[in-house]
Amino acid sequence: MWNNFVEMLTITPISELLLIFIAKIIEVSIGTMRIILISKGYRKIGTSLAIIEIFLWVFVASSVINGISESPMKGVSYSFGFAAGVYVGSLIEQKLAFGKVMIQTITSKALSNDIASLLRASGFGVTTLQAMGKDDEKTMLMIYANRRDAGKAVHIIKSVHEAAVIVSNEISNVSGGYINPMKKLLK
Known part of the structure; x- marks a missing residue:
């Protein structure tokens, strides 16, 4: 056997x-x-x-x-x-890292302009919204990006405000808005 x-x-x-x-x-x-x-x-x-x-x-x-x-x-x-x-x-x-992400960041009102400026200088489209947190006014930044660039955006945000709330979601359909045209890939 x-x-x-x-x-x-x-x-x-x-x-x-x-x-x-x-x-x-x-x-x-x-x-x-x-x-x-x-x-x-x-x-x-x-x-x-x-x-x-x-x-x-x-x-x-x-x-x-x-x-x-x-x-x-x-x-x-x-x-x-x-x-x-x-x-x-x-x-x-x-x-x-194919695909797109929406990165939403909640940060202090004082730091939001610095973060938005750095993101825009790096080629990201940023929309800012005024918001109210538990204790004070906040700013929400919405960044639409290619998934492979999400880490870069998060790094920029954390370099200015380490404690910023950052949420990233994959998205499937987007119409309009800004994304760096050089970063579109074979679609």
Whole structure:
């Protein structure tokens, strides 16, 4: 029995199992990116990725399905590749940071002009609204930005007012307003 188990684990060369694993990571990463991009309105890129994704899927899945009864390790490699692909795809999307965000900041009235000026000088559109906090008057700043630039905006805000309230929300539809035209990407 032990010999049968060892044979089952070693019947397929490690290089073939590694190829299945890596190809599945690439395929699922592309699929994860495709779904995220399409949901954020990047249909052209998403459609292009779908062609690559399905091409990889057909060849990897057929290789595994055709040989799974002789080598169950192909299924194990395929499964681990799928899980790793989901993780890798989400990391790639996080680094590329597609989409738009609305950053809302509540700050003191005294510091709001300094923050707004620095943000505008850095290319961000800023709308200011007068507000009332618990104890005194405040100013709310609304900044519409590309998601990849959100960290820069938050850094600017915190450099002037470390204790400012900052809320960031992803948005899907925007009409009008200002965003740096050089920062629009392939939509």
